Amino acid sequence: MPQSSWHAWKSAAEHRPRSRPIALLDETFRDGIQSPSVRDPGLEDKRRILESLDRLGVAHVTVGLPAAGPVAREHCRSLARQIVDDRLRIRPCCAARTHIDDIRPIVELSQEVGAPIEVMAFLGSSPIRLYAEDWDLAKLLQLSRSAVEFAVKNGLPCTFVSEDTTRSHPDVLAPLFRNAIxxxxxxxxLCDTVGHADPDGVRGLLDFVLGVIDSMGLSGQIGVDWHGHNDRGLAVSNTLYALHCGADRAHGTVLGIGERVGNAAIELLLLHLRELGELGPRDVSPLVELLHLTASATGAPLRADHPVLLDARAALDAAAEGEIARTSGPIAPCHSVTDLRSVFAMGEARHAPAADRIVGLPWSC
Structure with missing residues (x-):
């Protein structure tokens, strides 16, 4: 069916002028494995997931929090080394509290592998966190200042991560952000740590934060991330809207795994952004293998009605009728039936344990 046969309202929507290209950051190895329902994958599985993310054009990956212990540090080192040795395009990040003892291991890892590692320094900023920790604004400013200064002094790029941003007061956020910058x-x-935000809140927060940056004379020079959780089922839609409102990097995890009910599913972000023309042309057929691999490595369920699997099957059905698979969906806009069958073979043959755990549709029996 030619595209002129339907109207795409999304193309008519206005959005804030973009000064930076959109990028994706994968958090599967850090926030994803905090889910109590999954296991931390072994290093070899992480290597394969990393390779799949790189093939899909995901720009950044948090390889872990090295200060968490010797195993976490070794996994971070090995994955960062893989990126350097295999000349992958994906760039490594490491999480850290706003504490020098958390950032020092990242500095050491960066020196070991001979490449910069972005520091993601996080600090709680909501009233409930300040009450629980007995902090005040002066303490927040001191912690963030020392952490950012230490990372930058050691030649590492630093992102200041405000935990629970969507429940934090503007009188706290404005000085915190100015101080970090x-x-x-x-x-x-910006973190929607407990899935509190709705779309109106997303726009309000983005307008506020970009206004703070603009007031410093740094419009377009400071990047803005969005990190969303799915407690109200809005993680993907809120993340897409945050990008629409001016954020330029979105966080997600494969299969949406993460604390409580999980994070924004990075595979769905990738598909939607590709459909919107925000990521440029790219082959997303490796997504099927990535889902199977991650399900097998973490024990997370992979539903038979997952949008990626349903769309790939629709493309395969079209190709099986003797056509080139050009469906209205986002998977592989031009694949032969042989190509599409191989996509499923990679998942179902190489990751049989995951295939065994696919949750069937209620009407499939």
């Missing part, structure tokens, strides 16, 4: 942070990350 003044001391060298090149990005600010």
């Amino acid at each position: 003044d001391h060298g942070a090149t990005r600010i990350c």
Whole structure:
């Protein structure tokens, strides 16, 4: 069916002028494995997931939080080394609290592998966190200042991550963000830590944060991340809207795994952004293998009605009728039936345990 046969309202929607290209950051190895329902994958599985993310054009990956212990540090080192040795395009990040003892291992890893590693320095900023920790604004400013300064002094790019941003007061956020930027942070990350935000709140927060950056004379020079959780089922839609409202990097995890009910599913972000023309042309057929691999490695269920699997099957059905698979969906706009069958073979043959755990549709019996 020619595209002129339907009207795409999305193309008529206005959005904030974009000064930076959109990028995706995968959090599967850090926030994803905090889910109590999944297991931390072994290093070899992580290597294969990393390779799949790179093939899909995901720009950044948090390889872990090295200060968490010797195993976490070794996994971070090995994955960062893989990126350097295999000349992958994906860039490594590491999470850290706003504490020098958390950032020092990242500095050491960066020196070991001979490449910069972005520091994602996080700090709680909502009233409930300040109450629980007995912090005040002066303490927040001191913690963030020392952490950002230490990372920048050691030649590492630093993103200041405000935990629970969507429940934080503007009188706290504005000085926190200015303080981090003044001391060298090149990005600010806004976190919907407990899935509190709705779309109106997303726009309000983005307008506020971009206004703070504009007031510093740094419009377009400071990146803005969005990190969303799915407690109200809005993680993907809120993340897409945050990008629409001016954020330029979105976080997600494969299969949406993460704390409580999970994070924004990075595979769905990738599909939607590709359909919107925000990521440029790219082959997303490796997504099927990535889902099977991640399900097998983490124990997370892979539903038979997952949008990626349904769309790929629709493309395969079209190709089986003797046509080139040009469906209205996002998977592989031009694949032969042989190509599409191989996509499923990679998932179902190579990752049989995951295939065994696929949750069937209620009407499939």
